[in-house]
């Protein structure tokens with residue numbers, strides 16, 4: 001038997017068919033993508049509803065990953081490739097560490113697990129319970145959010161608590177918007193599968209899902225690392241304002257430069273405004289339309 005780079009097909013969480021970069025070895029096809037310009041690979045595994053990581057490779061006998069219990073695997077693999085391509089094509093960033101690190105995803109984590117996370121080394125996705133969530137890898141927003149946590153860890157290193165933690169959260173939500181450019185919602189494809197039209201969070205209207213959209217509404221709490229998933233509404237709204245005033249392309253260039261050049265572990269919201277302005281000045285000049293758009297975006301959410 002021989003080894004080969006192959007192209008398979010799969011059916012995703014929402015029943016959509018897509019092409020997959022797979023690998024053939026000794027009679028089995030693997031969700032193992034060696035086609036990117038990285039030293040590592042994109043690999044997808046399954047925890048088989050237990051919780052030991054990274055779990056075993058997602059495999060198939062005929063390179064057509066169309067079984068119901070393969071849908072989460074298919075989307076985790078496919079969307080990880082989309083996110084890799086976004087960072088490489090937009091910023092020439094080679095994986096989350098910019099050194100071509102392997103991107104590992106594990107699906108079917110736990111039982112009815114209604115969440116997903118980056119654990120410092122890899123992405124992990126639950127199947128959801130079918131009411132609160134369906135398989136969380138079924139959304140590009142979620143996959144982009146998780147991989148961006150890895151990028152943030154290797155760049156600004158924003159501490160995951162309080163304002164720097166809410167900013168960390170917002171960076172992940174914001175880059176998910178840059179990748180998707182479909183709407184300003186997070187998780188709508190996988191959240192409450194029986195209810196249409198809702199989402200986990202909204203960047204255009206954070207208050208719709210219980211988040212503040214102005215500094216005046218900052219929530220002081222000890223839960224959730226100081227409310228990082230709540231207070232992210234404030235920088236999320238600033239990001240929405242920025243995109244609305246200067247467009248996706250200028251906004252993403254400013255955000256990426258801020259993340260990789262100016263932000264640091266303890267940066268708070270005010271430091272974020274300063275970082276975005278410094279980036280806008282570097283890229284477009286002080287007093288430019290972009291610079292002024294950023295300034296007003298943050299002033300409107302009460303951050304000066």
Ligand SMILES: O=C(O)[C@H](CCc1ccccc1)CC1(C(=O)N[C@@H](Cc2c[nH]c3ccccc23)C(=O)O)CCCC1
Nearest residue numbers: 114115116117118141142145146149169187200224229
């Ligand atoms: O990456 C993150 O920020 C979230 C990671 C949460 C987590 C952290 C550590 C261990 C386990 C889980 C996961 C996501 C998130 O925002 N989770 C929120 C909302 C949420 C999802 N499932 C939940 C179940 C119950 C309560 C809240 C939630 C949270 O954990 O708060 C990101 C996109 C979608 C899921």
Ligand SMILES: [Ca+2]
Nearest residue numbers: 141185186187
């Ligand atoms: Ca979305």
Ligand SMILES: [Ca+2]
Nearest residue numbers: 191192193195
């Ligand atoms: Ca829903």
Ligand SMILES: [Zn+2]
Nearest residue numbers: 145149169172
């Ligand atoms: Zn997050």
